[in-house]
Structures are given as structure tokens and as C-alpha cells.
Amino acid sequence: MKIVGLRLATTAVFALAFALAVKAADRDEGGDSAHGFQAKLEYCKTCHGLSGEGYRGYFPMPRLAGQQPKYIENQLRAFIERRRVNPVMFNVAHVLSPATLAALSEHFRNLNPEPIGGGPRDHIALGKTIFEQGLPESNVPACSACHGPEAKGHEEIPRLAGQLFPYTLKALSYWGKERGVGGSRDDTSAIMVPTTHNLTHEQMSAIAAYLSYMK
Amino acid sequence: MKRITSKPAVLAIIMACVASPLSAQESLPIRNCTWCHGSSAQGYTSAPRIAGQTHRYIENSLLSFKSHARDNPASKQYMWGAAANLSGETARGFAVYFSELPASPANDGDEALASEGKSIYVEGRPASNVVSCIVCHGPNAEGFEGIPRLGGMGHDYLKRRLEQWNEGYHAAAEPMPRIAKRLSANEIEALASYLSFVR
Numbered sequence: 001m002k003i004v005g006l007r008l009a010t011t012a013v014f015a016l017a018f019a020l021a022v023k024a025a026d027r028d029e030g031g032d033s034a035h036g037f038q039a040k041l042e043y044c045k046t047c048h049g050l051s052g053e054g055y056r057g058y059f060p061m062p063r064l065a066g067q068q069p070k071y072i073e074n075q076l077r078a079f080i081e082r083r084r085v086n087p088v089m090f091n092v093a094h095v096l097s098p099a100t101l102a103a104l105s106e107h108f109r110n111l112n113p114e115p116i117g118g119g120p121r122d123h124i125a126l127g128k129t130i131f132e133q134g135l136p137e138s139n140v141p142a143c144s145a146c147h148g149p150e151a152k153g154h155e156e157i158p159r160l161a162g163q164l165f166p167y168t169l170k171a172l173s174y175w176g177k178e179r180g181v182g183g184s185r186d187d188t189s190a191i192m193v194p195t196t197h198n199l200t201h202e203q204m205s206a207i208a209a210y211l212s213y214m215k
Numbered sequence: 216m217k218r219i220t221s222k223p224a225v226l227a228i229i230m231a232c233v234a235s236p237l238s239a240q241e242s243l244p245i246r247n248c249t250w251c252h253g254s255s256a257q258g259y260t261s262a263p264r265i266a267g268q269t270h271r272y273i274e275n276s277l278l279s280f281k282s283h284a285r286d287n288p289a290s291k292q293y294m295w296g297a298a299a300n301l302s303g304e305t306a307r308g309f310a311v312y313f314s315e316l317p318a319s320p321a322n323d324g325d326e327a328l329a330s331e332g333k334s335i336y337v338e339g340r341p342a343s344n345v346v347s348c349i350v351c352h353g354p355n356a357e358g359f360e361g362i363p364r365l366g367g368m369g370h371d372y373l374k375r376r377l378e379q380w381n382e383g384y385h386a387a388a389e390p391m392p393r394i395a396k397r398l399s400a401n402e403i404e405a406l407a408s409y410l411s412f413v414r
Contacts, residue, residue, distance in 0.1 A: 043344035043397075046390050047351075055390075057351030058359040087338075088350055095341045 040100060041107060044092075051113035053162075059088070060167035065111035071158040073105040074188060083187050084179050115162030119209025123202070127210025130203060140198045143207070146191075151214055156188050161214040168208035172196050243308050251293060256313055258321065261289050263372040267318025272363040273310035277301055284387040287379050320367030324408030332409025335402055345397045348406070356413045366413030373407040 044064070049055045052065035064072065078084035079093040096104070131151070134142035146157050153159035160168065171178075175196040179189035199207075249255075251262040258264035265273060279285040280298035301309075324332075336356070339347035353359055356366030365373065379385065380395035398406070 039344055042393065043346065046346050046393055050389075055351075056360070057362060058353035058357075059350045061350065088347055091338050091341050091347065 037100060037103060040096075041104065044104065049113070052108045052111045053113040054116055054164045054167070056116070056118070056164065056166070060164045060170065062167045063115070063163050064108040065113050066152070066162070067108050067159050068153045068155060068157070069105045069109055070155040071153060072108065073102060074156050076101050076105065078179070078187070078189075081182075083182055084189070085181050086178065115213060115215060116164060117213045119165035119212035120205070121209065123206035124210045124213070126203070127206035127208070130199075130207050131210060135198070135203070138198045140195060140203075143195075151211060160211045163208075163211050165208050165212040168211055169204055172199065172204040172208065173201070243305065243312060245309075245312065247297065248309065248313075251297075256316055257319060258369050258372070261372070262293065264318060264321070264368055265313045266316035268314055268364055269358040269360065269362070270307075270310040270314035271361040272358060273313055274306050275361055277306040277309065278303070279385075279387070281306075285385045287376075287384045289375075290385075318364075318367060320414050321369040321411045322367075324370040324411035325404070326408070326412070328405040328408040329412055330409075332405035332407070335406055336409060340397075340402070343397060345402065346394055356410055365410045368410060370407045370411040373410055374403055377403045377407070 045052065047055060047057075047061045048064050049061070052063065052067075054063035054065075055061040075084060076089075076093045076096065079086060079089040082090065093101070130140065131143045132149075134140045134145075143160070144151070147153055147160050148157075151159060151161035173196075175189070175192060180187040180193070196204075248265075251259065252265050253259035253262070256264065256266040276285065277298050280290055280294040281301060283291075283295060285294070298306075335345065336348045336352075339345045348356075348365075351359065351362050352365050353362075356364060358364035377395050377398060380388070380392045381398075386392055395403075
């Protein structure tokens with residue numbers, strides 16, 4: 001036992017020395033502008049997950065992995081122009097140079113981590129039905145008509161597959177309060193207004209749960 | 216900062232923890248913990264407040280002491296022994312018990328730095344890639360599931376935790392090592408000060 005303990009302690013000391021050396025190098029590079037983009041990307045991933053899979057904090061951080069570059073770019077601009085209201089992302093986005101903003105938007109397209117999942121499983125079948133067929137009797141279109149049969153999105157229309165359950169539910173529930181704010185007529189969020197109006201809370205929850213497991 | 220000074224006393228406590236068949240006991244041996252963490256678990260010298268902490272975080276922490284993934288010097292010295300014999304079930308029992316105790320704020324930071332600390336906590340420092348803390352730890356630093364409550368914890372403890380990530384300790388605590396890396400000494404001081412006053 002004692003010998004094992006000592007070994008562990010020695011390994012820990014070496015590990016620590018190594019970690020310190022790495023940290024020191026990292027710090028020096030932080031000031032070098034050539035590494036500015038990598039540092040910014042790491043910053044995004046601290047909140048949005050190391051592979052862009054999203055993160056469940058007190059506020060849900062949405063999945064960006066596999067997201068359409070045009071959608072990401074449009075949303076970042078919407079945060080900056082306050083068409084889309086979110087204090088956290090306003091702060092994040094308004095310091096980005098146009099070139100960095102465009103490059104970041106491209107980056108997440110090719111990431112493909114497993115979805116986090118986690119939506120309640122009891123109404124998934126209803127979610128699937130609404131996604132594929134809509135609810136004609138309540139004027140809800142099939143989501144797949146725009147978001148694609150596999151919910152991968154297209155250009156300004158976002159991917160929904162694998163999105164975090166609490167995030168999708170929040171997005172649908174507070175649509176008009178968070179998006180298309182300030183009366184801008186050209187805002188892409190207007191397309192979703194009738195859809196979100198006609199869904200009940202239970203139906204939103206069912207769709208969000210279904211999407212949370214979709215690869 | 217005061218340390219737990221009497222080595223023999225501490226050793227005796229650790230021995231007591233190791234020796235007692237924790238998992239077999241029906242009621243939890245709470246005194247084994249409150250010896251160090253203070254009688255109502257509000258924290259005492261280097262042992263932090265655990266009263267009112269989220270139960271998921273307490274449970275995760277106990278398991279990380281047991282597996283030695285949390286290897287901060289004080290963890291190694293005091294908690295590795297205290298957690299060595301905990302079964303998963305006992306760890307959960309302690310976690311629920313302490314999470315339900317009322318917590319009072321330490322109020323021991325530098326008041327002059329509190330507003331600066333709050334601004335970092337809420338907004339981050341986007342230009343230098345410092346993330347805002349509010350997104351994970353919550354508007355009142357109340358924590359969320361496995362993410363710990365920070366509001367009202369002792370200034371010295373919070374400061375030490377943030378500094379020790381930059382010294383390479385507890386590297387497994389994703390995402391905190393990469394967050395702490397971006398913080399300057401002044402920012403750590405301001406954050407620890409602000410948080411010590413949050414109720």
C-alpha cells in the first residue's frame with residue numbers, strides 16, 4: 001500500500017511539473033495574434049461544448065455542431081444588431097471582427113458529436129408525427145418541409161437534429177419575445193411566428209424531445 | 216488564511232473516518248465531516264462550506280476525492296482519507312443531507328472589488344476570452360445540477376480553487392481548467408470577493 005501511495009505521489013509530481021510547463025507555453029502564445037482565432041474558438045467551445053455538442057448549464061448552451069454556416073452567421077449578426085435578444089451572446093458577438101465572425105460560422109459545419117439527448121421520452125412519437133406531418137387541423141406545417149427530412153437545415157434554415165431539449169423548448173416558447181425584435185421586417189425569424197403561435201406547450205415539448213435524440 | 220494546524224488531531228479524525236464501517240451504518244456519521252467543515256457545515260479554516268451545496272456536486276466531489284481525480288494539496292491531505300471508504304450510497308446520503316442544510320454567506324471578500332467581480336461574473340470579458348460565469352452557475356450563483364453553488368462561499372477557498380487550476384491541479388474538472396486559464400490574478404481576486412457576499 002505504502003509503495004503504491006508513494007508511486008502515485010511521484011507520478012502526480014511529474015504530472016504537475018508537466019502541466020505547469022504546458023500552461024506556461026500556452027500563456028505566451030495567448031498574446032500572439034496568429035493564435036487569436038484558435039483562442040476564440042476555444043472560448044466558444046467552453047460554453048457550447050468541446051465538440052460543439054452543446055452544454056446544459058443553468059441556461060442551456062445550444063449545439064452548434066453540424067449547424068448551417070449561413071444560419072450561424074445570420075444569428076451572430078442578429079445578436080449584434082439586437083434583432084435577437086440575448087445579453088450573453090450580445091457580449092460575445094459584438095467584439096468579433098467580420099472576418100473572425102465569418103470564419104467561426106464555417107467551423108462548426110463538419111463537427112458531428114453524438115447528441116446529448118435527455119428529452120423526456122414519453123411523447124417522442126407525437127414529436128415525430130408533428131415533425132414529419134405537421135398538425136393540419138391547427139395550421140401547423142410539417143417542420144421537415146423547411147428543416148429537411150433529417151432536420152439538417154439548409155442555408156439560413158437551421159439544423160434542429162440533436163439540439164438540446166431545454167434550448168429548443170425555450171426557443172419555441174419565447175419566439176416573438178427573443179427574435180425579430182425591433183420591428184425589422186426582413187428578419188428571417190418571421191417565418192416561424194405562425195408555427196410557434198399554433199403549438200401548445202405539450203406539443204412543443206414533444207418535438208423538442210424528439211429532436212434531442214436525432215443524429 | 217488559517218490552516219488546520221494540529222496535525223495529530225487531523226490524523227485522528229482521518230483515522231476515525233477510515234476505521235468506521237461507514238457503508239454499514241444506518242444513520243450517517245455526520246460528525247466525521249463537521250469536525251472539519253464546522254458544526255453546521257458552514258466551513259471552517261481551509262474546509263469549505265458544504266451546507267446548501269447542490270447534492271449532485273457534493274456526490275461528484277466525494278467520488279473524485281475517492282478516485283483521487285481531485286488532487287489539490289488540501290484535498291489530498293484531508294479529503295482522500297475522509298472519502299476513501301465511502302460507498303456510492305453513503306456518498307449520496309451525505310450529499311442529500313448537506314445540500315438541505317441552510318447556508319449563510321461568508322461575507323469575507325474585499326467589498327471594494329465586489330462590483331468589478333459582479334461585472335466579470337455576469338458579462339465575462341469577451342475581448343480576452345473570459346466567459347461569463349452566470350450561464351452555468353446561475354444568476355444568484357446558486358448552481359445547477361452538477362455545477363456547484365458559489366454564492367457566499369469563502370473568499371480564500373474560491374481564490375485558491377481558481378488559482379490551483381492554473382497550477383495544474385484537478386485537471387479533470389471540465390470545463391473549469393480552461394476557464395481559469397484566462398483569468399488574471401486581479402480578476403480572480405474580484406470574483407472571489409464578489410461571490411463571498413452573494414446570498
